[in-house]
Amino acid sequence: MKLPDFDYRKPVSLTEACEMLSSEEDARPIAGGTDLIPAMKYGLKKPRVLVDISCLPALREITLTEKGLTIGAAVTLREIVKSGHNPLLTQACAAVGSTQLQAMGTLGGNLCQDTCCLYYNLPPMTRQALRPCFKRGGDTCHVTKSGKVCLATYAGDVAPALLALGAEVTIASPVRERTIPLGELFSGKGETPQTLNRGELVKEITIPSKKSFGSYLKLRVRKSIDYPLLGVAVNLFPNGEKGVSITVGLTAVERKPLSFTLPPDLSEEKRIEVWMTYLADEAYKRAHPVANTSGYSPQYRREMVKVYVKRAIEEALKKSDEKNLLDSK
């Protein structure tokens, strides 16, 4: 499969990059290209201009300040794993695809990856046998036969971990920068999973510095290469006498990554089983996997949500120094 024709631009500053993206017709940013290039080879995307942002100094930094950990959008997943700043983030980055994909893929690119669907990510020959679906600009969804919306699934590994960590995302544009909670980056639409406007770019991610213990578990058929069929990130923030606050992040079960927090009245609950069951049930309620992946059935994936949430909490508790404190209460 050959790449379609495109023009290549290499801006030297972030401002120039944003300007190129807003002024050029049909331009797309490219960094690692691990999501975009395969889609282009399949003819699913045909941008006329690629703006290479992989070497922009403003996007390549990891800084640790009192406010928290800030990671530039063009820092590769491998670099994050090697830096080892945040154990939960490291675990999630190391779970992405394979080593090669981690070496090329970037943090911003991983967050901004497209949704996937068995009926969409097909080579041209196979695709032409199917009526165009919503994501291809058509009027049908093949996942559910009477589907009224696109059900393509967001299957990024890093987003649930960052959601569980309470991360914020800074978005650059030709006009002004804005910082929003990471959850707002995702639209929940299968066709256009991110809420970025024309000319906007993810600049950096900030994880607030707050002591926490987390774990990311990923359900997949094989231990390498595969997208998650379910991803569960759990992060525990010990609050001393006040108990514990917990955030759960889920991926590959909806059109966007999900997250939710243990309600305050339960955070003082002393028995671990009580809030573990609550979180597992809550995750189960929110997860709606559909039959658009190879591998396991949606019923199985949904069932595994409970098991994986519990196991992720157990694993996070093991890492926590505060375990004894929690047990003794």
Add this chain to the structure above:
Amino acid sequence: MIYWLLGAHGVEVEVDTETGEVKILKVYAAQDTGRAIHPDNCRAQLQGGVSMGIGFALYENILLEDGITLNPSLLDYKLPTAWEIPEIETILVETPHKEGPYGAKGMGETTNVALPPALANAIYDAVGVRIYDLPITPEKILRALRESKREEK
């Protein structure tokens, strides 16, 4: 020249009864090779057969819908990666064949045949459920485990 290809596989597994996931710990693969002219090559052939057998037993599956193959790529058609291949102990049983060149005989194709039944038997031995169709997915094991529990009651 007619000859029989004899081989046997033994599999050690761990089954997660909560998720149905199977972990292969070790595979023992024995094969009658006639005289092994190049023993390392024979062992590599056995290892290759085992890895093919693992793919056959646990992962490979073509998804068809109205005649369309929905997983026409190696991302969606799952072959085992290096992670999925356990330690393999190869055993060459050399019984020189009287008509073969230097007593050798073929051992290529049959090395992947014994793995799926050996694995299914190992799963039965571990958790007491029989899976009769391939690939053996965690879902099938979990469902069979539930059914067997229901029958016990």
